[in-house]
Amino acid sequence: MLWVWYPTLMEIRRADLIADELEELVFAGEFQDGDRLDEVKLAAQFGVSRTPLREAFQRLIASGMAEQIPRRGVFVRQPGPVELMEMFETMAEIEGVCGRLAALRISDQAIEVLLEANKRCQQAIDHNDMDDYYRENEYFHHFIYKQSGNSFLEQEALRLHRRLKPFRRHQLRVRGRMAQSMAEHVAIVSALQAGDSEAATEALRGHVAIQGEKFHLLISSLKTSKG
Amino acid sequence: MLWVWYPTLMEIRRADLIADELEELVFAGEFQDGDRLDEVKLAAQFGVSRTPLREAFQRLIASGMAEQIPRRGVFVRQPGPVELMEMFETMAEIEGVCGRLAALRISDQAIEVLLEANKRCQQAIDHNDMDDYYRENEYFHHFIYKQSGNSFLEQEALRLHRRLKPFRRHQLRVRGRMAQSMAEHVAIVSALQAGDSEAATEALRGHVAIQGEKFHLLISSLKTSKG
DNA sequence: ATTGAGTTTCTTGTATACAAGATTGTTGAC
DNA sequence: GTCAACAATCTTGTATACAAGAAACTCAAT
Numbered sequence: 001m002l003w004v005w006y007p008t009l010m011e012i013r014r015a016d017l018i019a020d021e022l023e024e025l026v027f028a029g030e031f032q033d034g035d036r037l038d039e040v041k042l043a044a045q046f047g048v049s050r051t052p053l054r055e056a057f058q059r060l061i062a063s064g065m066a067e068q069i070p071r072r073g074v075f076v077r078q079p080g081p082v083e084l085m086e087m088f089e090t091m092a093e094i095e096g097v098c099g100r101l102a103a104l105r106i107s108d109q110a111i112e113v114l115l116e117a118n119k120r121c122q123q124a125i126d127h128n129d130m131d132d133y134y135r136e137n138e139y140f141h142h143f144i145y146k147q148s149g150n151s152f153l154e155q156e157a158l159r160l161h162r163r164l165k166p167f168r169r170h171q172l173r174v175r176g177r178m179a180q181s182m183a184e185h186v187a188i189v190s191a192l193q194a195g196d197s198e199a200a201t202e203a204l205r206g207h208v209a210i211q212g213e214k215f216h217l218l219i220s221s222l223k224t225s226k227g
Numbered sequence: 228m229l230w231v232w233y234p235t236l237m238e239i240r241r242a243d244l245i246a247d248e249l250e251e252l253v254f255a256g257e258f259q260d261g262d263r264l265d266e267v268k269l270a271a272q273f274g275v276s277r278t279p280l281r282e283a284f285q286r287l288i289a290s291g292m293a294e295q296i297p298r299r300g301v302f303v304r305q306p307g308p309v310e311l312m313e314m315f316e317t318m319a320e321i322e323g324v325c326g327r328l329a330a331l332r333i334s335d336q337a338i339e340v341l342l343e344a345n346k347r348c349q350q351a352i353d354h355n356d357m358d359d360y361y362r363e364n365e366y367f368h369h370f371i372y373k374q375s376g377n378s379f380l381e382q383e384a385l386r387l388h389r390r391l392k393p394f395r396r397h398q399l400r401v402r403g404r405m406a407q408s409m410a411e412h413v414a415i416v417s418a419l420q421a422g423d424s425e426a427a428t429e430a431l432r433g434h435v436a437i438q439g440e441k442f443h444l445l446i447s448s449l450k451t452s453k454g
Numbered sequence: 455a456t457t458g459a460g461t462t463t464c465t466t467g468t469a470t471a472c473a474a475g476a477t478t479g480t481t482g483a484c
Numbered sequence: 485g486t487c488a489a490c491a492a493t494c495t496t497g498t499a500t501a502c503a504a505g506a507a508a509c510t511c512a513a514t
Contacts, residue, residue: 063289086377299495
């Protein structure tokens with residue numbers, strides 16, 4: 001027998017909603033590294049019982065945002081400077097890989113899309129609209145992940161990209177960073193257009209890695225992300 | 228006040244044990260793609276209530292081994308041929324990255340360790356001991372992940388390596404594969420020793436990618452993994 | 455004041471109870 | 485026989501109850 005499944009409200013599970021909210025809270029720096037996630041307090045806060053909370057915890061644990069010690073509790077794990085550097089380096093390498101594969105597989109049509117995206121990035125710079133630039137930049141990168149032609153890799157890249165989001169947010173404030181970033185984008189598209197996988201790898205790796213290299217900026221963003 | 232924490236039995240949580248067992252069952256091919264994980268049946272099977280099971284499910288879901296449809300249930304997701312190819316390609320690229328960074332950072336002492344590991348690999352070949360070779364090969368790769376000097380990347384590599392384990396298992400049975408694999412190992416160590424990041428990347432990428440290229444073998448291993 | 459055994463309280467892990475959506479089965483109209 | 489409405493049943497999602505380990509507290513001995 002056959003029936004229809006309406007993909008209307010996919011999230012009727014409070015546990016999922018709570019997991020989302022908790023992730024936001026951790027990203028927003030509402031918790032210090034090592035803070036215990038108090039089941040009872042949070043249950044009261046969210047107006048639910050402990051059950052859905054504990055399911056939500058498992059999601060945070062699996063994504064590395066929290067750690068569970070049996071019979072002790074669940075503790076949030078904020079990445080320290082070293083781990084952050086490692087995460088940025090990994091992101092840079094993975095983006096490099098996406099670029100490599102994209103250079104081998106991208107279509108002319110997709111190149112056009114990237115050129116359009118870059119045009120919008122340039123407009124954002126012209127208007128000095130940082131939020132807009134951030135949005136367009138994100139689109140640019142996500143689109144390249146997709147052009148790797150490997151949706152598994154794409155998902156992994158998206159996952160890490162999302163995890164690093166809160167630490168990348170303030171990077172564009174650095175004087176002249178937007179313009180530099182834009183120039184790198186142009187170089188990236190050129191490499192992709194030329195089908196030069198080497199150049200695409202290097203361009204993307206460098207483009208992302210630069211964000212991880214400002215050690216003091218990272219640390220300060222860590223310290224100020226709370227307020 | 229201070230107290231001591233004995234890291235004796237870390238897993239007193241039945242939920243964690245069950246998650247491990249479920250992962251094993253999925254890896255072992257006990258479930259078909261799309262099979263529903265029946266809470267009540269499994270609860271009876273494991274001799275626990277639904278609660279720990281549902282927590283275990285979240286772990287499978289987070290690792291992509293199962294999918295949850297609200298109000299419908301949790302369904303196992305076995306990768307099809309296409310996704311498997313993508314996962315192997317991603318693994319190859321990530322190992323390439325590990326090799327690249329390792330070439331830049333590996334110590335002479337670590338090189339010695341790899342040479343020793345290769346010696347043991349060769350012995351396994353001489354004795355035609357496939358299990359032993361498999362074990363030594365795994366050690367070899369894990370050790371290279373570590374030499375990337377990036378423990379975040381290392382963890383990601385380990386995660387994917389583990390996820391692909393069931394599909395790599397039968398690869399060594401291919402005629403002459405062990406010897407070829409061994410030769411590649413030698414080339415990899417040479418590249419690392421020379422500090423040649425390019426060569427190390429290529430060598431590792433090729434070494435892993437070869438496993439994903441036997442499309443029919445993968446498919447057949449998919450079909451026969453059940454029996 | 456410090457230590458440590460014994461006790462109390464708190465928290466987690468699991469079982470069970472209950473509510474609501476999803477599936478299946480039945481019945482009657484056509 | 486097909487289909488639709490309705491009812492019965494099953495399954496999931498959440499709340500609550502209970503058991504046991506961990507942390508905090510008490511208080512006597514030194």
